[in-house]
Amino acid sequence: xxxxxxxxxxxxxxxxxxxxxxxxxxxxxxxxxxxxxxxxxxxxxxxxxxxxxxxxxxxxxxxxxxxxxxxxxxxxxxxxxxxxxxxxxxxxxxxxxxxxxxxxxxxxxxxxxxxxxxxxxxxxxxxxxxxxxxxxxxxxxxxxxxxxxxxxxxxxxxxxxxxxxxxxxxxxxxxxxxxxxxxxxxxxxxxxxxxxxxxxxxxxxxxxxxxxxxxxxxxxxxxxxxxxxxxxxxxxxxxxxxxxxxxxxxxxxxxxxxxxxxxxxxxxxxxxxxxxxxxxxxxxxxxxxxxxxxxxxxxxxxxxxxxxxxxxxxxxxxx
Numbered sequence: 001x002x003x004x005x006x007x008x009x010x011x012x013x014x015x016x017x018x019x020x021x022x023x024x025x026x027x028x029x030x031x032x033x034x035x036x037x038x039x040x041x042x043x044x045x046x047x048x049x050x051x052x053x054x055x056x057x058x059x060x061x062x063x064x065x066x067x068x069x070x071x072x073x074x075x076x077x078x079x080x081x082x083x084x085x086x087x088x089x090x091x092x093x094x095x096x097x098x099x100x101x102x103x104x105x106x107x108x109x110x111x112x113x114x115x116x117x118x119x120x121x122x123x124x125x126x127x128x129x130x131x132x133x134x135x136x137x138x139x140x141x142x143x144x145x146x147x148x149x150x151x152x153x154x155x156x157x158x159x160x161x162x163x164x165x166x167x168x169x170x171x172x173x174x175x176x177x178x179x180x181x182x183x184x185x186x187x188x189x190x191x192x193x194x195x196x197x198x199x200x201x202x203x204x205x206x207x208x209x210x211x212x213x214x215x216x217x218x219x220x221x222x223x224x225x226x227x228x229x230x231x232x233x234x235x236x237x238x239x240x241x242x243x244x245x246x247x248x249x250x251x252x253x254x255x256x257x258x259x260x261x262x263x264x265x266x267x268x269x270x271x272x273x274x275x276x277x278x279x280x281x282x283x284x285x286x287x288x289x290x291x292x293x294x295x296x297x298x299x300x301x302x303x304x305x306x307x308x309x310x311x312x313x314x315x316x317x318x319x
Contacts (some may be wrong), residue, residue, distance in 0.1 A: 076138025231270025
């Protein structure tokens, strides 16, 4: 079976199967009407929000236990630097220490090692998301969690001089999982194999409206067979998909850039890595209106090249 067919078949099977996170998320998106609709079928849901204040020196704190269901975190930091909070569960037989080292390879510069790490994580863990680019006012993420043990780390810990291993926070999710009722959201943002729509190439992409509210809430779904993060990066006014294609092609190939950097800031803001079929409802406090590009910097499981460098991006306007 070709890679194109395997991707399309897997996504179709997940939806047709009527179970799992993707089926739930797809049904929620359908209630919204389409990717550009506003979800109004359910009234706003009042739920506890776990406040997570992140610093480089102190790290962050989580409660020891939470009830199963849709668990909502508000990640924020007074620091302007990089923080990326990742949550995951271990698949049967997987080892936590080995997983920590696998993630280290995944965030490193060796593309072959990063690709191997991606494949290992697909087999041994379930990445449930988190948040990246959390400088105040932060990112709120509602994540569906069944009963079990989950671990959360800050990827920034891998880059702190003198820190041998990242600080690991264990979260026990307990009790039965009630029917998930999603909070209201403004639009769906879906990571997909682009060949699902075009059948012309085997790259990943985003299905999303290109005009979005600045202070919006988004149902973010990974409807592919690789791990993805889903976030926005603030771009210079007038940035186009065509320029980004030329820019990222040059970055990937190590050839002269076609012009200046398209970015107004270094951080992206949004949902940290999620496994295939996972979803979350995400709200982001953007500072100003403008052009923002949907990106995914997870390295490909095949090449180790970050997905965005291979064309997984979409220019949007937030206002």
